[in-house]
C-alpha cells in the first residue's frame with residue numbers, strides 16, 4: 001500500500017525548524033512515521049523538478065497529477081520492486097532567503113527512512129549548442145555557485161551524526177548509475193547527454209553575458225536547484241543520479257530578444273515529462289534491488 005503525505009494540508013511550523021539540529025530532524029521523521037507508519041521506508045528517493053511531478057505517477061495506486069509544477073507531496077510506494085519515496089516538489093533557496101540547509105532538509109529526512117540512492121531531477125536551460133528543447137541531460141558534475149560563495153548547506157557547526165565535516169564531492173554523480181542510465185536511453189532510443197549543471201541563485205534567469213560566462217567555463221545547463229540536495233546526500237553517503245530536462249535554450253546574445261518564463265519551463269516539462277518518467281522507470285527496472 002502506498003501513502004501520501006501532503007505538506008500543503010498539514011503545515012509544519014517551518015520557521016521553528018532548525019535545519020542544523022539533528023534532534024529536529026528526528027522529530028520531523030517521527031512526525032511522518034506517525035502518519036505513514038511502517039510504510040515510511042524506502043531504499044530510493046526521487047526528487048521531482050519543476051513540472052516533473054508526474055514521476056510520482058509511476059507509483060501504482062495514485063490518481064494521475066493534473067497540475068504541472070505541483071509541490072509539497074511526499075509519496076511512499078513501490079516502483080519496479082524498489083521501495084521508493086518521491087518528493088513532488090522541492091524547496092528552492094530563492095524562496096527561503098538562501099537557507100540552503102533548510103532547502104536540503106528533505107534529503108536528510110528521507111535518509112532517515114532508509115534511502116541510500118537518490119534520483120534527482122530538475123528543469124534547466126541548455127547552454128551546450130548540441131542541446132535541443134526537450135533533451136535530457138544526465139548530470140556528470142556540477143558548479144554549485146551558492147556553495148562556492150559560502151552558502152553551502154553544510155556551513156555552520158556540524159553535528160557529526162549528519163556525516164563528515166568536510167565532504168568530498170569529486171564523484172557526486174555516481175558513474176555506474178550514469179552508465180546504466182545511458183544504456184537505458186540507448187534501449188529506449190531517446191536523446192540523453194551527459195553534462196555539467198550550474199546552480200545559480202535565481203530567481204531571475206541569467207543574462208546573455210552570464211550565460212556566455214558559464215559556457216566559457218564548460219557548463220552545459222543552468223538551473224536553480226539540486227546542488228545543495230546532492231551535497232547533503234553525499235554527506236549522508238547517499239549515491240546520486242541527477243538529470244536535467246532541457247526546457248529552454250539559454251540565450252547568449254543580448255541583441256537576440258529571447259525571453260524565458262516559468263510558464264514556458266512548466267509547459268516544456270509537461271510536454272516532455274512522460275518521456276522523462278519512462279526513462280526513470282527504465283532505470284529503476286535495471287537497478288538491482290536493495
Ligand SMILES: O=P(O)(O)O[C@@H]1C[C@H](O)[C@@H](CO)O1
Pocket residue numbers: 048049050051090092121122123124202223224225226261262265
Ligand atoms: O525545481 P527546478 O530546479 O526544476 O526548477 C527550475 C529552476 C527554477 O526554480 C524554475 C525556473 O523556471 O525551474
Ligand SMILES: Nc1nc2[nH]cnc2c(=O)[nH]1
Pocket residue numbers: 123124125126200202204205206222223224247248250260265
Ligand atoms: N537558472 C535557470 N533555471 C532554469 N530552469 C529552467 N530553465 C532555466 C534557465 O534558463 N535558467
